[in-house]
Amino acid sequence: MTIDNIIIWFQSWLPANFSIISLYLVAVLIAAIAIFAIMAVNALVAVYAERKISAFMQDRIGPMGQGPGLHAGKWGLLQTVADTIKLILKEDIIPRAADRKLFIIAPFVIFLGAFIALAAMPWGPNLIAADMNIGIFYILAVSSFGVIGIILAAWASDNKWSLFGGMRSAAQIISYEIPAALSLVAVILLGSTLSMQGIIESQAGTVWGFLPNWNIFNNPFSFFAFFIYFIAGVAEVNRTPFDIPEAESELVAGFHTEYSGMRWAFFFLSEYGNMLVVAGITVVAFLGGWQSPIEGVMQGAWWGLFWFLTKMTGVIMIMIWFRWTFPRLRVDQLMSVAWKVLLPIALFNLFGVAIWTLLVG
Amino acid sequence: MGLVHADEMTLNIGPQHPSTHGVLRLKVKTDGEIISEITPIIGYLHRCFEKHCETLSYEQIIPFTDRCDYIAAMNNNFGYVLAIEKMMDIQVPERVKYIRVIMAEFNRIASHLLALGTFGLDVGAYTPFLYMFRDRERILDLFEITCGARLLYNYMWVGGVSHDLPIGFVEASYRFLDEFEKNTKEYHNILSYNKIFIERSADVGVLPKDVAIDYGVTGPNLRGSGIKWDLRKDEPYSIYDRFRFNVPVGKGTMGSVGDCWDRYWVRAEEMNESVKIIRQALDKMPRDGDVHEALPKKVRPPKGSIYFRTESPRGDLGYYIISDGKGGPTRVKMRSPAFTALSALSEIASGWMLSDVLVILGSLDIVLGEIDR
Amino acid sequence: MKKYFLNIWETVKTLLIGLGITMKHMFKARKGNVTLQYPEEKWPRPDRNIGFDLSNYNVIRSKLHVDIDDCIGCRKCERACPVGCIKIDTLKVPKGTDLGLTSGGTTKRLLVSRFDIDMTECMFCNLCTYPCPEDCIFMTGGPNSEKQPLDYEYSQYDKKNLIFEFATLTKKEIKKFTTPPPPQQEILKND
Numbered sequence: 001m002t003i004d005n006i007i008i009w010f011q012s013w014l015p016a017n018f019s020i021i022s023l024y025l026v027a028v029l030i031a032a033i034a035i036f037a038i039m040a041v042n043a044l045v046a047v048y049a050e051r052k053i054s055a056f057m058q059d060r061i062g063p064m065g066q067g068p069g070l071h072a073g074k075w076g077l078l079q080t081v082a083d084t085i086k087l088i089l090k091e092d093i094i095p096r097a098a099d100r101k102l103f104i105i106a107p108f109v110i111f112l113g114a115f116i117a118l119a120a121m122p123w124g125p126n127l128i129a130a131d132m133n134i135g136i137f138y139i140l141a142v143s144s145f146g147v148i149g150i151i152l153a154a155w156a157s158d159n160k161w162s163l164f165g166g167m168r169s170a171a172q173i174i175s176y177e178i179p180a181a182l183s184l185v186a187v188i189l190l191g192s193t194l195s196m197q198g199i200i201e202s203q204a205g206t207v208w209g210f211l212p213n214w215n216i217f218n219n220p221f222s223f224f225a226f227f228i229y230f231i232a233g234v235a236e237v238n239r240t241p242f243d244i245p246e247a248e249s250e251l252v253a254g255f256h257t258e259y260s261g262m263r264w265a266f267f268f269l270s271e272y273g274n275m276l277v278v279a280g281i282t283v284v285a286f287l288g289g290w291q292s293p294i295e296g297v298m299q300g301a302w303w304g305l306f307w308f309l310t311k312m313t314g315v316i317m318i319m320i321w322f323r324w325t326f327p328r329l330r331v332d333q334l335m336s337v338a339w340k341v342l343l344p345i346a347l348f349n350l351f352g353v354a355i356w357t358l359l360v361g
Numbered sequence: 362m363g364l365v366h367a368d369e370m371t372l373n374i375g376p377q378h379p380s381t382h383g384v385l386r387l388k389v390k391t392d393g394e395i396i397s398e399i400t401p402i403i404g405y406l407h408r409c410f411e412k413h414c415e416t417l418s419y420e421q422i423i424p425f426t427d428r429c430d431y432i433a434a435m436n437n438n439f440g441y442v443l444a445i446e447k448m449m450d451i452q453v454p455e456r457v458k459y460i461r462v463i464m465a466e467f468n469r470i471a472s473h474l475l476a477l478g479t480f481g482l483d484v485g486a487y488t489p490f491l492y493m494f495r496d497r498e499r500i501l502d503l504f505e506i507t508c509g510a511r512l513l514y515n516y517m518w519v520g521g522v523s524h525d526l527p528i529g530f531v532e533a534s535y536r537f538l539d540e541f542e543k544n545t546k547e548y549h550n551i552l553s554y555n556k557i558f559i560e561r562s563a564d565v566g567v568l569p570k571d572v573a574i575d576y577g578v579t580g581p582n583l584r585g586s587g588i589k590w591d592l593r594k595d596e597p598y599s600i601y602d603r604f605r606f607n608v609p610v611g612k613g614t615m616g617s618v619g620d621c622w623d624r625y626w627v628r629a630e631e632m633n634e635s636v637k638i639i640r641q642a643l644d645k646m647p648r649d650g651d652v653h654e655a656l657p658k659k660v661r662p663p664k665g666s667i668y669f670r671t672e673s674p675r676g677d678l679g680y681y682i683i684s685d686g687k688g689g690p691t692r693v694k695m696r697s698p699a700f701t702a703l704s705a706l707s708e709i710a711s712g713w714m715l716s717d718v719l720v721i722l723g724s725l726d727i728v729l730g731e732i733d734r
Numbered sequence: 735m736k737k738y739f740l741n742i743w744e745t746v747k748t749l750l751i752g753l754g755i756t757m758k759h760m761f762k763a764r765k766g767n768v769t770l771q772y773p774e775e776k777w778p779r780p781d782r783n784i785g786f787d788l789s790n791y792n793v794i795r796s797k798l799h800v801d802i803d804d805c806i807g808c809r810k811c812e813r814a815c816p817v818g819c820i821k822i823d824t825l826k827v828p829k830g831t832d833l834g835l836t837s838g839g840t841t842k843r844l845l846v847s848r849f850d851i852d853m854t855e856c857m858f859c860n861l862c863t864y865p866c867p868e869d870c871i872f873m874t875g876g877p878n879s880e881k882q883p884l885d886y887e888y889s890q891y892d893k894k895n896l897i898f899e900f901a902t903l904t905k906k907e908i909k910k911f912t913t914p915p916p917p918q919q920e921i922l923k924n925d
Contacts, residue, residue, distance in 0.1 A: 328561075
């Protein structure tokens with residue numbers, strides 16, 4: 001169900017002289033609403049999951065409720081709904097010295113970065129909003145769009161602390177793009193194609209008879225490429241151990257200190273949207289996308305969606321696990337990890353995968 | 362072409378901040394990331410403790426000493442009552458001496474747990490903080506069954522203690538100590554030996570020996586710099602000379618001697634030593650005795666003055682009391698160890714990055730209630 | 735060169751150990767849980783059996799309560815309080831007035847017309863409960879639970895409602911007790 005399919009479906013029952021431009025716009029709108037719904041639901045569910053999982057790791061129980069009424073639903077399921085309602089009803093404060101136009105635009109720019117990357121995410125065998133033959137290249141290109149939003153937010157807040165956070169974040173995201181891209185190039189070499197569906201389809205089959213032929217199991221170089229990409233991806237999203245830009249105990253809240261209410265909720269939404277993007281790419285490139293782990297079992301259009309969501313949830317849970325275990329790295333240590341550790345290993349990996357493809361085929 | 366000169370900006374790590382341990386204001390001159398000068402500005406928690414003491418009687422001052430260093434309240438009480446008992450020449454019963462040492466050492470463990478937990482929080486590790494607080498809650502439960510209060514006790518009185526130990530206290534403390542020793546291993550695995558934590562704290566904020574002595578820094582901060590000085594061993598007060606324990610000293614295992622990791626390590630090891638002291642005290646304590654038998658009818662020390670110092674979890678806590686023979690003192694001065702530690706901050710934190718400043722502040726373990734009184 | 739790889743190996747090893755600990759805690763969440771879901775579950779007040787005959791001494795720190803019928807107006811609690819949150823006014827009664835006995839058998843000689851305790855100032859140090867000769871001021875709960883049940887959830891919206899007034903004399907009674915009776919002897923003489 002790509003956008004093209006939607007247009008064809010419309011044309012099948014509408015009169016033939018309907019302008020294709022308006023059909024195109026309607027199809028794009030449907031896809032956009034679907035993706036926005038996925039991002040919103042993801043934020044709700046991921047926030048609840050994060051609070052509960054972090055609570056269990058810390059020997060406590062997270063938000064709880066005792067049933068309907070005054071409480072937040074059984075097991076606190078309605079807690080995020082209550083939080084959202086509270087955020088909508090909050091007063092909208094813009095500091096007097098802040099640059100109004102930039103202040104208002106900034107959250108939307110970050111949101112845009114996550115949103116347009118999700119347009120190329122293959123949710124199932126034919127569930128993809130834009131089936132381009134340069135899918136991964138496109139995602140790599142737009143995923144650093146969010147940096148602009150962060151710098152806008154930091155600058156427009158007219159707050160020295162936010163400025164600190166914004167500058168650190170810009171440096172961090174730009175540096176970690178490179179190891180991420182290099183490890184994805186290794187995957188592209190293995191799959192010989194840039195398109196997302198192509199990479200997933202090249203991971204069909206098995207290795208040694210029982211392991212699925214996902215890129216993580218394919219050869220030892222791509223096994224390490226998975227970890228490089230995952231660490232670089234966690235750094236892209238500004239999650240601990242790389243969450244210096246929004247370091248809670250140092251800069252209060254970093255670049256989004258001055259935002260309150262629904263604007264802050266947009267930052268939050270974008271952070272979880274970015275997590276979704278990184279998890280999605282990890283799953284597509286290394287974990288086989290929408291393919292099931294056992295050959296032939298539970299394979300098909302809707303099963304593909306199920307597998308994709310399950311694997312993505314697993315990757316997000318690992319990100320949450322990381323956040324609550326590790327202390328955070330200082331800015332210069334973060335940079336040295338990117339340039340001195342991840343980059344050489346990623347280059348070496350690329351070389352290794354190239355040799356492997358040449359020799360083993 | 363002249364040199365490009367980057368301007369320095371003055372930043373305010375304000376009184377309200379998640380990471381300053383209390384209401385402390387730090388004026389920081391920085392050129393982006395590297396700090397060139399720090400000025401701590403205190404006084405936001407000043408409650409006129411010393412002036413207020415001039416109008417109160419000696420027993421009424423004891424709850425106020427609690428509130429100065431509110432994390433290690435028993436040790437504050439301890440120093441104060443020992444000073445007055447020395448002035449009045451009161452001999453307390455044996456059981457009271459053991460009870461006081463047990464309570465002081467439990468509070469030392471609780472205070473160090475809080476110090477280490479909040480240090481982890483400053484560095485970004487959210488989970489060890491909660492594990493350490495879970496253990497601290499068990500200590501506070503022990504205090505609650507003894508005197509009813511969890512944080513501010515008013516427990517040690519001149520000539521005795523306010524309540525005797527309840528039935529079941531000794532067994533409960535043994536159970537706690539056994540479980541606590543297992544948990545310390547877990548803390549080391551999750552925080553102390555974690556490579557990210559070591560990278561953040563080793564070689565950062567080195568406090569050289571001569572600077573420490575110049576500023577008058579005492580306690581774990583001094584021991585982290587390699588100087589072995591502990592008032593419980595070098596000038597023993599109460600019955601500390603009857604117990605066998607070691608004094609941990611920073612050796613620069615992960616970096617240089619006197620860095621933040623060393624101070625952290627000294628506190629973690631001191632908790633183990635306190636466990637040893639408590640075990641020995643619980644074994645040797647006399648099983649019965651009246652804790653109220655040496656309470657004086659009226660607390661009226663003779664004319665004169667005394668300076669008495671004890672080892673609180675933060676360092677060398679001193680009380681200087683001038684008495685005029687009346688029911689209340691003429692002057693009480695408290696020498697707070699965290700004050701000297703904070704004054705050393707500007708020397709050791711210059712030249713580091715902003716994130717490091719907060720790590721150094723966390724490793725010095727200050728409590729604003731004690732600094733501002 | 736070797737140090738570089740050793741560094742990486744050390745990092746990975748310690749990070750994996752840390753991850754193992756949090757995962758272990760996550761699966762033991764039901765047993766290791768320390769949260770108390772207040773107000774459905776309340777922390778049980780510990781059973782206070784200290785084994786010595788000091789059972790009069792309260793170790794609870796909760797709300798102060800005064801049994802005003804037992805108060806003899808000695809003001810020892812007012813003097814012991816370090817912050818001055820107890821305010822007592824007593825009245826001298828003319829000779830021969832019978833004010834009754836306290837529950838401990840002491841005759842009351844002074845009338846307590848005002849006994850205010852400001853719980854917003856109280857610092858819960860318990861110093862007022864020890865000097866009372868009649869044990870009439872105590873913190874609720876604990877060994878004195880029969881006289882007054884435990885009460886530590888007494889928050890109010892208005893600060894003035896936290897000033898507890900324990901004296902029970904009405905204005906008329908105070909006036910009755912402070913004006914002296916007409917002299918009996920004069921009337922007899924003039925007869």
